[in-house]
Amino acid sequence: MTNWSIILNIAKTHLLTKMKSTVTATLGVTFGIGAYITMAGFMTGLNDLLDGLTLNRTPHIRLYNEIEPSLKQPISLYTDFEDTFNVINSIKPKKSQEKIHNALPILDYLKTNNAIKGATPQLQAQIFYLSGSIELGGILVGVDIIEETRLSNINDYIIEGTPEALRNNSNGILLGAGLADKMSLSVGDRVQVSTVAGDIFPLKIVGIYQSGLAEIDNVQSYVNLKTAQSILGQPENFITDINMRLFNIEAAPEMARQLESQFNVKAIDINEANAQFETGSNIRNLITYAVSITLLIVAGFGIYNILNMLIYEKMKDIAILKATGFSGRDVALIFMSQAMIIGLLGGLLGLLVGFGLSVLIDNTPFVTEALPTIKTYPINYSPLFYAIGIGFALLSTFVAGYLPANKAKNIDPVRIIRGT
DSSP states (O other): OOOHHHHHHHHHHHHHHTHHHHHHHHHHHHHHHHHHHHHHHHHHHHHHHHHHHHHTTSOSEEEEOOOOBOSSOGGGGOGGGTTSOOOOOSOOBOOOOSSOTTHHHHHHHHTTOTTEEEEEEEEEEEEEEEETTEEEEEEEEEEOHHHHHHHSSGGGGEEESOHHHHHTOTTEEEEEHHHHHHTTOOTTOEEEEEETTOOEEEEEEEEEEOOSOHHHHTTEEEEEHHHHHHHHTOOTTOOSEEEEEESOGGGHHHHHHHHHHHHTSEEEEHHHHTHHHHHHHHHHHHHHHHHHHHHHHHHHHHHHHHHHHHHHHTHHHHHHHHHTTOOHHHHHHHHHHHHHHHHHHHHHHHHHHHHHHHHHHHTSBOOOTTOTTOOBOOOOOOHHHHHHHHHHHHHHHHHHHHHHHHHHHTOOHHHHHHTO
16 A cells, blocks of 8 residues: 655655755746746737727628629520520629618517627718818718617727717717828817718717728728718618627527528628638637647656656665665655656746736737727736646646656666666
């Protein structure tokens, strides 16, 4: 029967008498785990920030009418050409409405669906921004700003003004930051917008919006939905887009296909809209985990080398232990205990070091004009990283200690005592 108190006491004595080697091995685990937690937390936090810049602006499902060529050409109406191969050049898009047919009843239906968190109408229109002699092309988006704020993080990107200021002003506009800079405008100023038909409307700037994406901030602004309908001379049922947020984002692709067939509109889900971006995000995460695991493996090799050297230094001690009645299994357990003690102490210290460095990074100022709402570097404090860290610390020290311990188990005490 194994006497664990004696084995652990001998293991502790070995570790304390070779304090330099013990500290070196422990610090190897500590910095390996600390570096892993810091790297994983920072890189995944940064990835989440980059993902949010795109995905948080993208609805889970978007309904709209897409202008596209007719699938059924006039030649297909003639039965004489049914069995022939027809080549048609210069196919033109079919005449279709920009608005969604029966948009208001569709909205009412969507709001009763328990799987949908919310649905908001939008009206997107091509317009020109006029300020003095400056004329810039862009997009004016009519929205229900309060509902948009509830369902998305648009409020995080309003650097001046508030959503309520836009709601309370029928002639207000939430101007893109790029447009405001180009036209030297600020909150309280007025800007004129011109439709494609040439009608001009004055609007008061009640806020500045900066998404962090220049291609959006340089062209896009928001007004109330009724204001956009009034500018275009359209009735209240004129809606070009319906954006939806679901409780379960994974259900978006299937629901998009269902709604597309049910309402005869184009439906695009968030995965389809951001397929290329998602691929880039996955590659960044893969690189992050590859580098992090490499750090842990390097720490494991360091532990192996130190324990291996410790056995050579303790050859006479091992011989004496075996000569006094300790079995090979007992000797192996002594060295395995040393490895696990190093792994446990180093792992716990690594968690503290990783957490401390993460907090330090999280409080480091991060100032950029592109992202004015971000004040510090992003960090992901996922408990999973800490669980993986301590788990790998114990696993790596177990593996690193097994081979040296097995070697110690098979040492012949007679040969060591004789010095052969």
